[in-house]
Amino acid sequence: MLVSDLKQTIREVPDFPKPGINFYDVTTLFRHPEALRSTVRRLVERYEGDRFDALAGIEARGFVLASAMAYELGKGLVLIRKPGKLPAETEAEEYSLEYGSATMEIHRDAVEKGQRVLVVDDVLATGGTARAAGNLVERLGATVEGFAFMVELGFLPGRKTLGDESVFSLIRYD
Numbered sequence: 001m002l003v004s005d006l007k008q009t010i011r012e013v014p015d016f017p018k019p020g021i022n023f024y025d026v027t028t029l030f031r032h033p034e035a036l037r038s039t040v041r042r043l044v045e046r047y048e049g050d051r052f053d054a055l056a057g058i059e060a061r062g063f064v065l066a067s068a069m070a071y072e073l074g075k076g077l078v079l080i081r082k083p084g085k086l087p088a089e090t091e092a093e094e095y096s097l098e099y100g101s102a103t104m105e106i107h108r109d110a111v112e113k114g115q116r117v118l119v120v121d122d123v124l125a126t127g128g129t130a131r132a133a134g135n136l137v138e139r140l141g142a143t144v145e146g147f148a149f150m151v152e153l154g155f156l157p158g159r160k161t162l163g164d165e166s167v168f169s170l171i172r173y174d
Helices: 003-008 033-047 061-073 128-139 158-162
Strands: 011-014 022-025 054-058 076-080 090-097 100-107 116-124 143-153 167-173
Touching: 003 033, 003 167, 033 061, 033 143, 033 167, 054 061, 054 128, 061 076, 061 116, 061 143, 076 100, 076 128, 090 128, 100 128, 116 128, 116 158, 128 143, 128 158, 143 158, 158 167
Parallel strands: 054 076, 054 116, 116 143, 143 167
Antiparallel strands: 011 022, 090 100
16 A cells, blocks of 8 residues: 555544644554555565664554564564553653653563664654653663654654654654
């Protein structure tokens, strides 16, 4: 599928989660087998041959993409979750969102010192969530090799927050 066709499968929900925010609901892309397959295939093709050891998927929709990519690339999968969802010792990072604040956690033994990690999520907006995930990975001694997204909201400062050279997004809204 063309990227323009993938874009057509994403539902836009105005005024969610609060007035003035236009939410890009990627679950409508996920329910279309061809669109999901094409998305994963394109993301995998971008990272085939790159040097990293694991993918860190951000809860919850980032899990879908990171899991499929990790499987196809033969890499490990690390989960970055909302507080209270991981059963063992965790590291936490609080961060700002475009409409509030939140906290993410990672198991303290999720990555090893020196490992190289690709952080994966569904949407890049302001970059706060992904930056928090990257900070958690780095705090544990690993290196963030880059950030991969299905969708980027180019009218928000996410790329600037993360560093333009380390960001890949498949679909862009300007």
